[in-house]
Amino acid sequence: MTEWRAEGLESDLEQFHLGPIDLALAPGRAVAVLGSSGAGKTTLLRTLAGFLPVRRGRLLRDGEDISRWMPEERGLGYVPQGLGLFPQRTVFGNVRYPLELRGRLDAHDRTVELIERFRLTALQNRRPHRLSGGEQQRVALARALAAEPELIVWDEPWQALDVTARHELGVVLGDLRATERIPIVVVTHDPGLAFSVADSFLVLDEGRPRFAGGAVDLLERPTDPFVARFVGYENVYERPALEAGRDRPFSAFLLERAGPGGVALGNPIAAPTIGAPSTWEGVVRSARPTPEGMRLEVHVDDLLVVVRLPRPWPNPLPANGSRLRFNVDPTEIHPLGPARTGA
Secondary structure, eight states, rough: OOOEEEEEEEEEEEEEEEEEEEEEOOOOOOEEEEOOOTTTHHHHHHHHSSSOOOOOOEEETTTTETTTTTGGGEEEEEEEEEOOTTSOOOOHHHHHHHHTTOOOOTTHHHHHHHHHTTGGGGTSSSGGGGGGGHHHHHHHHHHHTOOOSSEEEOTTTTTTHHHHHHHHHHHHHHHHHHHHHOOOEEEEEEEHHHHOOOOOEEEEEEEEEEEEEEHHHHHHHHHHHHHHHHHHHTTEEEEEHHTTTTTTHHHHHHHHBBBTEEEEEEOOOOSSOOOOOEEEEEEEEEEETTTTEEEEEEEEETTEEEEEEEEEEOSHHHHTEEEEEEEOGGGGGEOOOOOOOOO
16 A cells, blocks of 8 residues: 655645645545635645645655656546546446557456446446436546556545535445545535534635644644634634724633633524533524524624534524523633644
8 A cells, every 4th residue: 555745745826826835644534625725725626636736845645755756657546526437438448448448358348347337337328417416426436446546545535516516425435445445635615514524624715725634633723713614613813803892701711711712602502501600691693504403693791602502492482682692611622823834
């Protein structure tokens, strides 16, 4: 099994600069690259694949520097956003193509194996335009595996897929990791999907790494307000806002626990424990049901706090303008500071 590392990797695309990036890609592990549009996610994948030159730093495969190697020399499978399926070829022909290039005598049998593995047998004579988005993604992955890559980099695999197709693709990715032991770098702008498949995470913002590490660190120790908001924290308060309200009890309570960048607060529960030291009260601004429970927006001092009300829900439900008490778990308060750049 092959191990890959990016060390201080930097690249440029017109006026855009990426890096420095540090990544460790062990066999069977998946790294999710997160970020808003224009953050540099695709630029990173294209640099790893060799379609953009490495300006500084190194890309290592089993300790060997391959930064200057051509894309076809790297042993890497790249699945772009557009998938790059050949419109004139059938599903079978697309999957077979890498095997034909390599002159494999068992090209037919290997193609049949991959077609069956990715549940494409009934579709093997169709051309890409007659496939759904999820089916096209499975064809692209089967074709990438036909080239026997030692690393797969996949750009926005869930883009434009419905809920069912997203789930099916997640199952395919999980199976791929378990059976092939190939490291995967997957790009997405959806943290929820990333958490379903990845072991570690790289968060990019304008080409710069804002976080690199595991899921626990990402959720329990977000580096700064950008990262906290991006991974799903709804209650993020930057330090200037807290300092402006330091004479108000709730703001002062959070300010005491804030880092240089402020604080991220996990959603409090609207089921106050009587006598608990961290019980607060505010005015309900909105309430709506979600799978995780009733989501309430509550004004406390000059801050807006998103609170969860678990089932069973009271009757009547909290109405706009009513007062609501909630508890803050001290372990759900995360101080924020400057971004870390190490992996």
